[in-house]
Amino acid sequence: MMRNIFYKPLLSAYILSGIALFSSCTTVNTVERETPVGTKQIIADKRVITDSTLNKKVSIVGLNEGVTNGGFLQVQIEVLNRKNSLQDFSYRFEWFDMNGMLVDTPTSVWIPRQIEGQETMTITAVAPAAGVKDFRVKFIENVRKN
Amino acid sequence: MRKYLKYCLLFLPSLLFFGGCATHTRYVESTGPRTIVTTDINIQDFSYAAEEMINSLLASGALDKTQIQPAMLAISRIVNNTTQQIDTDLLTKKIRVALNQSGKALTTTTIGIGGIAEDPLAKGIQQEKEFYADKKEPQRMPDFTLSGKIIEKRDRQDEVRQVSYSFQLSLTNNDGLAVWEDEKEISKQSKRGVIGW
Incomplete structure (x- = not known):
């Protein structure tokens, strides 16, 4: 009898939380050419992970580097959200010259x-x-804070 | 002792109330992730728009197609089609600084819309210099002009309000052709509070 009193509300709570959890999950399906024509200039990278939770949300797949027509370095980073729900993050690029000095620029901002x-x-x-x-x-x- | 305790208990709620009203002001990085987000155009929105525009402009190579390098740029009209009073220099200045640093373009401050120079003193010095040098050749004209528009669009669905800002820029060469154009949209959603927006 006692077991039934606790069991029913507990079960309902589990079901409700399960519905709430899975209803918020929206994932993306993708399709692309099996053998891409373009060749990526993938570069080796060094990563410092201090937030492993963020690393699951925004996982770096690879870095692609190129040069624009005007001779400017162009970088593309492919990131993947390994979670099943929408995630917010911000990123910021910092640029360094030949001597390893930081180049201060108005474009170096945190982008959400x-x-x-x-x-x-x-x-x-x-x-x-x-x-x-x-x-x-x-x-x-x-x-x-949202 | 009991008397003091009574006074303490009497003033305690007011102390708690006014203590809670104390404001805490601190510096934040204006380009950082801790700035305030409202449905208005915030300072960081100009940064986001400028960042994307500069990336796009530099990647296009449009500024490399002039005979004399760096290219000469004049700032034309940036129309504010929003409900807010904003200084469009918050956008254009970032772009000017970035282009200056890139070495791809320099902005003239002596040529402006309606013949009004951004820097009248610089224009006066330039004219005086030309007068004393008895210069006959025409003054170098800008290779490009930068014009644009900021548009606001508001939508509502039930309790959710959405405001979108569209930053549009065009780079026109001296033949009147828009050699580079781009648009950056920023949308914000908010749930209606108890009072107003």
Whole structure:
């Protein structure tokens, strides 16, 4: 008898939380050419992961590098949301010259983005000057209160 | 002792009330992730728009197609079609600074809409210099002009309000052709509060 009193509300709570959890999940299906024509200039990268939760939400798949017509370094980062729900994050590019000095530019700002569940997103940035040789990208979870 | 305790208990609610009203002001990075987000155009929105525009403009290579490098740029009209009073320099200045740093374009401050120079002193010095140099050749004209528009669109569905801002820019060469154009849209949603927006 006692077991029934606790069992029913507990079961209902589990079911309701399950519905709430799975109803918020919206994932992205994708389709693309089986053998891509374009060849990516994938570059080796060094990662410093301090927030493993964010790393699951915004997982870096690869870095692609190129040069624009004007001789500017162009970087594309492919990120994947390994979670099944929409995630907020911000990123910021920092650019460095030949001597490893940070190039201060108005384009170096934290950019907020949203990524759907299991979605792959490409982030593109162009170096602010022709003398820029290196870059660093920072990712952070949304710290603003909604 | 009991008397003091009585006074303490009497003033405690007021202390708690006014203590709670104390404002905490701090510096935040204006380009950082901790800035305030409202449905108005915030300072960071100009940064986002400028960042995307500069990336697009530099990647296009449109500024490389002039005979003399760096290209000369004049700022034309940026129309504010929003319900807010905004200074469009918040957008254009970032673009000007970035282009200047890139070495691809320099902005003239002596040529403006309706013949009004952004820097009248610089224009005066330029004219005086030309007068004393007895210069006969015409002054170098801008290779490009930058014009644009900021548009606001508001929508509502039940309790959710959405406001979208569209930043549109065009780079026109001196043949009158728009050699580069781009648009950046920023949308914000908010749920209606108890009072107003």
